Amino acid sequence: MPEASANRLIAVIDERFDDLLRNWIADQLAALRRGQIAENDLRVQCTELLQLIRRALVSGAPLDLEAQAWSGARDLLARISVSRAQQGFTPSETATFVLSLKRPLFGVLHTESKDADSLADDIWTATLLLDQLALHTTEVYIRARQELISRQQQDMLELSTPVVKLWDGVLALPMIGTLDSSRTQVVMETLLQRIVETGSDVAILDITGVPTVDTLTAQHLLKTVTAARLMGAECIISGIRPQIAQTIVHLGVDLGDVITKATLADAFKLALSRLGLTVARQRVAPSAAPASAPTAD
Amino acid sequence: MDRIPILRMGPVLLVSIQVDMHDQLALGLQDDLSNAITAHGTKGVLIDISAVSVVDSFMGRMLANIAGVARVLDAITVVVGMQPAVAITLVELGLSLEGVRTALNVEKGMAHLQAVVASAGALSHSTDDADGAD
């Protein structure tokens, strides 16, 4: 950035700071909906950004936002952008924070300018600077929204993978929907934690409600089983539909010695027998029909 | 030199690891256990790692070694109380702890040991015969 332009920008910011600030704030308040942001907060943010821009210009740094001198401004904008995103501002409204500085800034550059050529240079320099800052703001905004969305997804995940106690020592985890990487991790951690808390010897992972399983998912399931085994508990995978069984074989996933059962009921029976338990029919009253008390399983 | 204490309950040796062990301490434990198993005719070793928040490959090797030595000396080893975060990390690390039995907690570990010890017909202080043993 030509030094002359930078110096004129610095001079203009110094001499007309209050005017700049006042007009900038007023323009924003006019553009935003009522009550979206308190004037005081806006004043603080605008003041800080102007000062940071000035400081970066004074340090003689090139107009490259990646440079160390601009880190203060970048960090401030990142924080503001994140908070705007969380408050529900649109991307445009967030970028407006920076872009609305153009009109007041060009205004004072114009009135303070000595000749047309240098004015053109200064406006160009100021445009480059503010555009970059605005783009940075937008980038951060988008990432912040993404993160908010994935956090909400995470919460939904935890709600939709409940760990159920089927019996003393037997837990079941009915999984519904597609299993992606992050979901399976949440599932794994939740299940293992519950195993410890309840002292359960057997955990049944039921994937009846899972439409497809890819290699990564299968590997995650296997990791869960291995981890549980390391801790001293057994895992049974149930609810493997024929298509999934074919996919697993086709993908060449080695289930090793992981026990699999077609239905949750079969898995439950197995779990009980592992614990040395059986299910028995209650004795019928003597006056009733022929007594027969088979033990189920 | 500090050592990890070893408790004896009849034919079972109990170790509870409460500190972040440096390598020398771990090797000392290995030695002490080997000596103790021989000295007392021990049939079972229970190692409680419920207070251990990090198990790296060195510690994993130590546990596997203890189990191996114990086996040669005709004793079985059960490691209990592994924390979920540790289990997940070990799986990711690819550490399998071959030859090491595990149980969720001390109670289950002891029950397992007593069942195996009793069924092996070895010296046992428990009064009931455990059936359906492993």
Place this chain on the structure above:
Amino acid sequence: MLTARTEQLPVREQHDIVSVRQVVRSWCLALGLGLVDLTKIVTAASEIARNTVDYGGGGTLMLEELRDGLRVGVRLVFEDQGPGIADIERALADGYSTGTGMGLGLGGTRRLVDEFDISSTPGVGTRVAITKWKMR
């Protein structure tokens, strides 16, 4: 990307490996890392610290806190002036070890972290950098 806090530790003998674990843990707690992530990076640090002591002839660990607007993270850089690793590819494969007992290789350690960078020159030394991030 801004770097904030840094700290340097010696990694020369056994007790240093324990210190490394403790310092990395307290850094992670300060950053608010989740338990599983914390366990993974502390374990990874322990593995690499031990390599530095056993095979690297001792070295240093530099911890750096990282912030880039949305995320916070910790980067651990282990450096030594030891014999170096001749075949890095092999060292990264599971099951490789130059010592006795079941070697795990660095492949497992790599899986525990978000970013893993290793450079080594035989006769000069080795540098391993690992990073773990936490979404804000």
